[in-house]
Amino acid sequence: MLIALMPGDGIGPEVVAEARQVLEAVAGAGLRFEEAPVGAAGYRAEGHPLPPATLDLARRADAILFGAVGDPACDGLERALRPEQAILGLRKHLELFANLRPAKLYPELAAASALRPDIAAAIDLVIVRETNGDVYFGEKGLRTTPAGRRQGYDVMSYDEDEVTRIARVGFETARARRGRLCSVDKANVLETSQLWRDVVSALAADYPDVALSHMYVDNAAMQLVRDPGQFDVIVTGNLFGDILSDQASMCAGSIGMLPSATLDRAGKGLYEPIHGSAPDIAGQDKANPLATILSAAMMLRYSLGDPASADRIERAVAAALAAGHRTADLGGATGTRAMGEAVRAAL
Amino acid sequence: MLIALMPGDGIGPEVVAEARQVLEAVAGAGLRFEEAPVGAAGYRAEGHPLPPATLDLARRADAILFGAVGDPACDGLERALRPEQAILGLRKHLELFANLRPAKLYPELAAASALRPDIAAAIDLVIVRETNGDVYFGEKGLRTTPAGRRQGYDVMSYDEDEVTRIARVGFETARARRGRLCSVDKANVLETSQLWRDVVSALAADYPDVALSHMYVDNAAMQLVRDPGQFDVIVTGNLFGDILSDQASMCAGSIGMLPSATLDRAGKGLYEPIHGSAPDIAGQDKANPLATILSAAMMLRYSLGDPASADRIERAVAAALAAGHRTADLGGATGTRAMGEAVRAAL
Ligand SMILES: CC(C)[C@H](C(=O)O)[C@@H](O)C(=O)O
Ligand SMILES: CC(C)[C@H](C(=O)O)[C@@H](O)C(=O)O
Numbered sequence: 001m002l003i004a005l006m007p008g009d010g011i012g013p014e015v016v017a018e019a020r021q022v023l024e025a026v027a028g029a030g031l032r033f034e035e036a037p038v039g040a041a042g043y044r045a046e047g048h049p050l051p052p053a054t055l056d057l058a059r060r061a062d063a064i065l066f067g068a069v070g071d072p073a074c075d076g077l078e079r080a081l082r083p084e085q086a087i088l089g090l091r092k093h094l095e096l097f098a099n100l101r102p103a104k105l106y107p108e109l110a111a112a113s114a115l116r117p118d119i120a121a122a123i124d125l126v127i128v129r130e131t132n133g134d135v136y137f138g139e140k141g142l143r144t145t146p147a148g149r150r151q152g153y154d155v156m157s158y159d160e161d162e163v164t165r166i167a168r169v170g171f172e173t174a175r176a177r178r179g180r181l182c183s184v185d186k187a188n189v190l191e192t193s194q195l196w197r198d199v200v201s202a203l204a205a206d207y208p209d210v211a212l213s214h215m216y217v218d219n220a221a222m223q224l225v226r227d228p229g230q231f232d233v234i235v236t237g238n239l240f241g242d243i244l245s246d247q248a249s250m251c252a253g254s255i256g257m258l259p260s261a262t263l264d265r266a267g268k269g270l271y272e273p274i275h276g277s278a279p280d281i282a283g284q285d286k287a288n289p290l291a292t293i294l295s296a297a298m299m300l301r302y303s304l305g306d307p308a309s310a311d312r313i314e315r316a317v318a319a320a321l322a323a324g325h326r327t328a329d330l331g332g333a334t335g336t337r338a339m340g341e342a343v344r345a346a347l
Numbered sequence: 348m349l350i351a352l353m354p355g356d357g358i359g360p361e362v363v364a365e366a367r368q369v370l371e372a373v374a375g376a377g378l379r380f381e382e383a384p385v386g387a388a389g390y391r392a393e394g395h396p397l398p399p400a401t402l403d404l405a406r407r408a409d410a411i412l413f414g415a416v417g418d419p420a421c422d423g424l425e426r427a428l429r430p431e432q433a434i435l436g437l438r439k440h441l442e443l444f445a446n447l448r449p450a451k452l453y454p455e456l457a458a459a460s461a462l463r464p465d466i467a468a469a470i471d472l473v474i475v476r477e478t479n480g481d482v483y484f485g486e487k488g489l490r491t492t493p494a495g496r497r498q499g500y501d502v503m504s505y506d507e508d509e510v511t512r513i514a515r516v517g518f519e520t521a522r523a524r525r526g527r528l529c530s531v532d533k534a535n536v537l538e539t540s541q542l543w544r545d546v547v548s549a550l551a552a553d554y555p556d557v558a559l560s561h562m563y564v565d566n567a568a569m570q571l572v573r574d575p576g577q578f579d580v581i582v583t584g585n586l587f588g589d590i591l592s593d594q595a596s597m598c599a600g601s602i603g604m605l606p607s608a609t610l611d612r613a614g615k616g617l618y619e620p621i622h623g624s625a626p627d628i629a630g631q632d633k634a635n636p637l638a639t640i641l642s643a644a645m646m647l648r649y650s651l652g653d654p655a656s657a658d659r660i661e662r663a664v665a666a667a668l669a670a671g672h673r674t675a676d677l678g679g680a681t682g683t684r685a686m687g688e689a690v691r692a693a694l
Contacts, residue, residue, distance in 0.1 A: 012503050012505065019501075026586040039368045051609065058371065066555055079535070079541070082363075082535065084535050088536070104494055104631055113463075113572050114462055114572050114574075114641070115461055115462060115572070116460075116463055116464075116467050117463075133503070135503055135536075135537065136549040138500075140537065140538040140539055141538055142541075142542060145506050147506075147508075149506040149507050149508055150506065150507045150538070150542060151500055151504050151505065151506035151507070151542070152501060152504060152505060152506075152538040152539040152540070152541060152542030152543065153485075153504035153538060153539060154499055154502075154503045154504070154539050155501075155502050155503070156482055156500060156501045156502070156503055157498050157499060157500035157501075158498065158499060159479060159492050159494075159497065159498035159499075160496050160497045160498070161496055162492075167448070186586075186589075188426070188429065188431050189482075189483055190482065190487065190499070190501045191488055191489055191499040191500060191501055192487075192488040192499040192500060192501050194489075194499060195498070195499030196424070196499065202643060216588075217590055218559050218589045218590050218592075218593040219593065220356070220599075221568065221590045221591070221593050222592040222593045222594060222596065222597040222602070223597075224594075225461050225462070225594060225597040226461050226597050227461075230379040239533075240590075242533075242564075242565045243565050243568045243587075243590060245565075246566065246568050247568040247571075247572060247594065248570045249569065250569040250570075251572055284441070311355055316362055331507060336677055
């Protein structure tokens with residue numbers, strides 16, 4: 001199996017290095033690694049945040065372990081050259097359309113959540129976010145109104161096939177968990193959402209074992225604070241998913257803990273921590289590598305067909321926390337490398 | 348001064364009745380009231396959620412006190428006839444473009460917030476949401492893709508004048524408070540947001556006393572949970588404002604407490620609680636009237652030129668809470684009428 005390593009910027013290289021060693025420890029023999037620059041690192045090396053050779057590696061690989069992209073030094077660049085285009089480009093070029101973000105509070109970290117402990121403890125949900133369509137990839141630009149004013153515009157859209165394929169991921173994810181799927185949209189205002197709701201509703205007949213509900217996005221943002229324990233699986237579009245998944249992460253505690261997977265139809269996936277490149281602490285052995293290590297566990301489960309090793313990693317992370325290891329974001333002083341070491345020791 | 352009363356559906360009539368009595372108590376002599384149906388009530392009475400006579404009253408009035416709209420019985424209606432079209436129609440027809448939503452936790456209600464008490468106590472912010480543009484009012488519909496699939500689409504857009512007028516409300520609101528304005532967009536993906544950001548940034552020169560910052564909407568959703576105390580005034584578009592303001596409300600505690608104002612350029616405004624019509628408790632004397640009473644206070648301040656009476660109402664609400672009155676949403680047993688009575692007694 002070929003794993004593409006794309007460490008990216010800021011703390012990316014540090015956290016990817018730890019996760020790679022964990023992968024080697026649990027499944028070393030079967031894995032080959034190849035590395036390529038992305039983000040600001042890609043721009044510096046090859047003049048583009050997603051250089052052709054990096055994209056080529058992504059296509060050849062069975063799975064991608066992605067660190068983080070973003071660098072304030074690139075703020076002045078035109079949008080097409082900025083670091084975050086790397087992740088948008090990989091999602092689109094490889095048809096990675098299903099972003100899965102589990103949010104769950106480790107009992108050891110209850111104090112890290114901004115929510116009241118009783119409310120935070122109940123969080124155990126997965127957000128399934130579509131990442132190939134919506135207002136992200138529609139026609140967009142700057143035009144002049146009849147009155148001669150500059151106007152920015154972006155077309156939001158989904159067609160029935162796009163909704164169907166992500167909704168099926170949502171139903172199947174729910175079926176493998178507690179059997180509840182909440183589809184989030186803004187159907188009281190948006191035609192895109194009305195189609196979304198109609199298509200999702202029609203699919204429910206194929207999943208009689210899943211209880212489907214619908215919620216408006218403004219209410220969902222409220223309910224994720226009020227009572228996040230009510231959710232099992234949430235399925236939603238690219239834009240609403242971007243907002244709600246970051247919000248849910250923060251409800252679950254430190255953003256340094258949460259992994260993600262973005263999958264195509266065939267099981268190939270890109271795995272990345274949900275946190276950013278944190279340039280302020282880069283190179284200081286301070287970053288929390290657990291989100292990336294847990295992303296590697298998701299890789300084993302979803303792309304490498306090795307759920308047993310995924311379980312092993314997840315248990316080792318819980319054990320490292322139970323043993324008292326805490327990086328700075330969790331209020332402790334354990335370094336990035338020492339945390340990686342603690343997980344490997346607990347495998 | 349002519350006040351239009353639009354009680355609407357569900358608990359709307361009950362809460363508007365209490366707020367009206369508070370207005371009469373503080374400013375009775377100068378006010379005339381006229382009532383008209385909206386929402387499901389408008390549809391039942393006149394076949395439309397915003398009947399022509401209701402719209403006409405809105406145009407004639409100096410300010411509108413709005414209850415809530417929404418009725419499950421209308422779910423099957425086509426979108427144009429559903430209750431929520433009343434509020435969208437009033438915003439658009441009257442050019443009510445600036446929705447102000449203060450979110451602040453009453454110390455007496457600290458236990459009602461889902462956030463940790465130390466984090467919740469620091470919340471004191473205003474969200475300034477644009478309500479005349481964005482993906483709400485752009486071209487939208489259902490079309491067929493070249494591949495023959497049904498596709499829903501909605502065009503998001505803002506022109507420079509639309510951004511300028513709402514940004515100025517944001518800057519001025521910040522100037523009258525703690526002098527900090529955070530503009531929220533998704534400029535790393537949306538052209539609409541890039542123009543938004545450029546226009547807001549250019550205006551900063553006119554407000555040297557206001558510290559302007561920019562934040563992506565996903566990060567803002569996270570920060571509103573992690574550390575809402577960092578915000579003073581947030582200015583944002585219609586869609587992001589819809590999501591973030593509901594989220595912020597919930598962070599601040601019960602949604603039964605929070606008022607809102609939606610203003611035009613001239614000072615006319617629509618005042619409404621941010622909660623919905625809550626059909627499950629309608630007609631049972633259980634609804635919390637405080638959000639509507641506080642909306643009436645905002646009316647006195649922004650449309651009726653009587654800030655002293657606004658202050659009086661706000662102090663009376665605090666006094667009623669301090670005296671121990673709590674409606675069901677706040678964990679108590681005080682009825683709607685008794686709560687209104689308690690506020691009036693404390694004026
Ligand atoms: C960097 C940005 C373009 C990206 C997105 O909006 O999708 C990020 O926020 C994410 O969620 O992966
Ligand atoms: C009812 C709905 C159309 C409305 C909106 O989205 O603006 C509501 O959520 C609000 O915030 O006032």
